[in-house]
Amino acid sequence: MIPFVDLKAQYTGIKDEVNAAILGVLDTCQFTLGSEVAAFEEEFASYSQAQYGIGVNTGTSALHLALLAAGIGPGDEVITVPFTFVATVAAIYYTGATPVFVDIDPRTFTIDVKAIEAAITDKTKAILPVHLYGQPADMDPILDIAKRHGLVVIEDAAQAHGAEYKGKRVGSIGDMGCFSFYPGKNLGAYGEGGMVVTSNPEYTRTIRMLRDWGAEQKYQHVLKGYNFRLEGIQGAVLRVKLRHLEAWTEARRAAAAHYNELMSDSGVATPEAMPYARHVYHIYAIRTQQRSEWQQALQDKGIQTGIHYPIPVHLLPAYADLGYTQGDFPHSEQAANEVLSLPMFAELSLAQCKEVSKAVTLLANQSMAEPA
Ligand SMILES: *Cc1c(COP(=O)(O)O)cnc(C)c1O
Numbered sequence: 001m002i003p004f005v006d007l008k009a010q011y012t013g014i015k016d017e018v019n020a021a022i023l024g025v026l027d028t029c030q031f032t033l034g035s036e037v038a039a040f041e042e043e044f045a046s047y048s049q050a051q052y053g054i055g056v057n058t059g060t061s062a063l064h065l066a067l068l069a070a071g072i073g074p075g076d077e078v079i080t081v082p083f084t085f086v087a088t089v090a091a092i093y094y095t096g097a098t099p100v101f102v103d104i105d106p107r108t109f110t111i112d113v114k115a116i117e118a119a120i121t122d123k124t125k126a127i128l129p130v131h132l133y134g135q136p137a138d139m140d141p142i143l144d145i146a147k148r149h150g151l152v153v154i155e156d157a158a159q160a161h162g163a164e165y166k167g168k169r170v171g172s173i174g175d176m177g178c179f180s181f182y183p184g185k186n187l188g189a190y191g192e193g194g195m196v197v198t199s200n201p202e203y204t205r206t207i208r209m210l211r212d213w214g215a216e217q218k219y220q221h222v223l224k225g226y227n228f229r230l231e232g233i234q235g236a237v238l239r240v241k242l243r244h245l246e247a248w249t250e251a252r253r254a255a256a257a258h259y260n261e262l263m264s265d266s267g268v269a270t271p272e273a274m275p276y277a278r279h280v281y282h283i284y285a286i287r288t289q290q291r292s293e294w295q296q297a298l299q300d301k302g303i304q305t306g307i308h309y310p311i312p313v314h315l316l317p318a319y320a321d322l323g324y325t326q327g328d329f330p331h332s333e334q335a336a337n338e339v340l341s342l343p344m345f346a347e348l349s350l351a352q353c354k355e356v357s358k359a360v361t362l363l364a365n366q367s368m369a370e371p372a
Contacts, residue, residue, distance in 0.1 A: 001302040001303075001304070002302060002303045002304065002343050002348075002352050002355060002356060003304050003343060003345075004304040004305060004306050004341070004343050004344075005184050005343075005344070005345045006345050006347055006348075007183060007184070007188070009345070009347040010248075010345070010346065010347060013244075013347070014240060014241065014244060017240045018190075018237055018240050018241075021036075021236040021237060021239065021240045022190075022233055022236060022237065024036075024236060025232045025233045025235075025236045028232075030232040031231060031232045031233070032229045032230075032231055032232060033055070033212070033229050033230065033232065034232040034235070036232050036233075036235035036236040036239060037055045037230050037231075037232060037234075037235035038235075039235070039239060040053075040055060040230075040235040040236075040238050040239045040242070041053035041054065041055050041195065041235075043239060043242055044179075044195055044197065044238070044242060045197045047162070047169070047242060047245070048157075048161075048162075048169045048170070048171040048172050048177060048179075048197045049168060049169040049171075049172040050169075050171055050172040050177065050197035050198055050199050051198070051199040051201075051204075052197065052198055052199065052200075052201070052204040053195050053196070053197045054195060054196045054197075054198075054204060054207045054208055054211060055193065055194070055195050055211075055229075055230030055235060056193075056194045056195060056196065056207075056211045056228045056229070056230055057192055057193065057194065057211075057227075057228045057229060057230060057231075058180065058182070058192045058193065058194045058228075059087065059158040059178060059179060059180020059181070059182060059185075059193075059194040060087040060090060060091055060180075060194070061194055061211070061226070061228040062158075062178035062179060062180070062194035062195055062196045063087065063088065063091035063092075063128075063154070063156060063178045064091040064094045064095065064228075065196060065207045065210045065211060065226075065228065066154045066176040066178050066196045066198075066203070066207065067091060067092065067094075067095045067097065067126065067128075067154065068095055068206070068210060069176070069196075069202075069203045069206040069207050069210070070125065070126055070152040070154065070175065070176070070203070071125070072092075072095050072097045072125050072126055072152075073095050073096045073097060074095075074096035074097065075096075075097075075123060076095075076096075076097040076098070076123055076124075076125040076126075077097060077098050077099075077100045077121060077123040077124045077125065078092045078097050078098070078099055078100065078124075078125060078126045078127075078128055079100050079101075079102055079116060079119050079120070079124060079126070079127045079128065080092065080099055080100075080101065080102070080111075080127075080128040080129070080130065080156075081101060081102060081103070081104050081110070081111050081129075081130055081132075081332065082101040082103075082312040082313045082314040082315075082324070082329050082332045083103075083104045083109065083132070083309070083312050083313075083329070083331075083332035083335050083336065084130045084132060084156065084309070084313065085158070085308075085309060086309075086313055086316065086318070087158070087180075088128065088130055088156050088313075089313045089319060092128070097125070098123075098322075099313075099319075099322065100119050100121075100124070101119075101313070101314055101322075101324065101328070101329060101332075102115045102116055102119050103115055103329040103330065103331045103332055104132075104329075104331050104332050104335065105138075105331070106331040106334065106335065107272055107274075108135055108137075108138070108272070108274055109132045109133055109135070109271075109285070109335060109339075110129065110130065110131065110132055110135060110136070110137035110138065111127075111129045111130070111137050111138075111142070112331070113137075113138050113141040113142055113145070116141075116142065116145050117145055117149075120145075120149055120151075124149065124151060125151060125152060126151055126152040126153065126154055127142055127145070127146055127151055127152075127153050127154075128153075128154050128155075128156055129142055129153070129155060129156065129174075130156040130158075130159075131155065131156065131157050131159060131160035131163055131170050132159060132283075133159060133271065133279075133281070133282055133283040133284075133285060133308070134159050134160050134163055134186065134252075134279055134280035134281050134282035134283065135160070135163065135271075135273060135274065135277050135279045135280075136160065136163050136164065136165035136170050136173075136274075136276070136277050136278075137155075137165075138165075138274070138276070139153075139155075139165045139166075139173045139174070140165075140166070142174075143173070143174070146174075152174075152175050152176075153173075153174030153175050154174055154175060154176050154177075154178065155170055155171055155173060155174045155176070155177040155178065156178055157170045157171045157177045157178060157179050158178065158179060158180035158182075158185065158194075159180075159185065159186070159282035159283065160186075160280055160282065161179060161185070161186045161187045161245060161249075161280065162186070162245060162246065162249050162278070162280050163277065163278055163279065163280040164277070164278035165276055165277060165278075166276050171197045172197060172198075172199065175198065175200060175203070176196055176197070176198040176200070176203055177196070177197045177198070178194065178195070178196055179194060179195045179196075179197070180193070180194050181193030181194060181195070181234065181238055185282065186245070186248070186249065186252070186280055186282050187238065187241055187242060187245050188241070189234040189237055189238055190233070190234065190237045191231065191233070191234055192234070193230055193231070193234040193235075193238060194230070195230070206223070209222065209223050209225060210223055210225045210226060210228070211225070211226060211228040211229055211230075212225060212227075212228075212229055213225040213226070213227060214226075247346070248346035249280050249346075251346035251347070251348075252280060252281040252282075252344060252345070252346055253279070253280070253281060255281070255284070255344060255345075255346075255348045255353055256271070256273075256279070256281045256284050256344070258350055258353040258354075258357075259284060259342065259353055259356070259357055262353060262354060262357035262358075262361075263286075263357050263360060263361060266357075266360065266361040266364045266365075267364050267365075267368060268286050268288070268360055268361065268364045269286055269287035269288070269338075270286055271284060271285055271286070281344055282344075283306075283308050283341045283344060284341065284342050284344040285308065285339040285340060285341045285342075286339070286340050286342060286360065287335075287338040287339060287340070288338060288340055288363075288364075288367070289337075289338060289367075290363070290367050291307070291337070291338060291339075291340050293363075294340060294360070294363050295307075295340060297359070297363055298356075298359055298360070298363075301359050303342075303343065303355070303356055303359055304343060305340055305341055305342060305343070306340075306341040307339060307340060307341065308339065308341050309336060310336055311336055312329060312332040312333055312335075312336045314328060314329060314332070315333070315336075342356055342360070343356055
């Protein structure tokens with residue numbers, strides 16, 4: 001069997017280091033925030049080429065607090081994409097602001113920068129590009145538009161730890177960058193976790209307060225805050241894992257290169273890395289118009305796949321109140337119908353890549369012989 005992700009294989013490789021780190025936290029009893037979290041904040045901010053890191057309980061909270069720190073609230077509009085994980089949009093809602101969607105570029109699965117300006121109104125306060133699947137959005141035009149219209153740029157980098165745009169790490173390109181350490185992400189906690197990175201000391205101060213009940217010092221609550229603290233055990237585990245992240249990322253990139261090469265003559269639509277990008281392949285998604293048949297046929301051969309994501313957010317029942325309908329974002333809708341995520345994790349072997357590619361190529365040949 002070839003799983004979609006293999007967290008057990010990763011743990012096996014770092015078991016002693018991780019176990020020792022967890023026991024260390026049990027000894028100090030710094031269960032929430034504390035010295036391991038503080039050290040991890042510094043290390044991850046530095047890894048992301050930003051000055052400050054503020055650890056929080058989830059990636060969703062990172063987005064939520066970054067938006068609040070930027071002063072976004074009721075009456076404001078935030079531009080993002082409908083082809084993303086629902087959390088991107090939920091975080092905008094939590095602030096009371098309204099999400100305004102812009103379609104994706106079908107080649108990159110990230111925001112179509114040519115469509116952003118038409119979506120700007122006098123209520124627009126921020127652009128929230130998503131570095132979907134681990135490929136950075138095209139940041140230069142986004143920064144240029146934001147500058148001309150006085151908008152804040154908040155990067156959803158939940159899938160893109162260590163990804164680079166023109167040699168610069170994501171998270172540090174916009175005003176703030178938001179990461180998730182959900183277990184299945186490229187850098188995953190043993191539980192939940194998230195972080196905002198920024199080089200702005202004011203945003204840092206505000207987010208530090210907001211994540212811990214809005215307190216400047218204990219019981220001095222100057223803001224209406226939240227309990228969004230990162231746990232000590234997660235900080236300790238993430239510090240250990242951060243030391244392996246570059247090697248794991250290179251292994252993911254090597255697996256993606258194998259897939260590309262092995263399927264190059266198959267006619268399968270494999271993902272395209274842009275010349276500006278260091279793609280970190282959180283997800284390796286191919287496209288097919290026979291997705292359900294392919295997914296079942298692969299499952300029958302013991303190959304697990306995923307779909308990220310089957311319904312774009314503008315068509316989810318939960319967000320029907322936004323008033324969008326089928327046909328509003330054709331590239332997002334087509335991607336949602338066609339994408340199929342192949343197994344992708346650092347420990348994926350060349351033999352496994354070959355087995356998956358062979359099975360997919362066979363399906364592509366069959367589809368060409370008898371089109372749907
Ligand atoms: C995972 C993810 C989030 C949310 O992160 P959590 O840690 O699960 O709250 C936000 N945006 C995107 C694009 C994600 O993939």
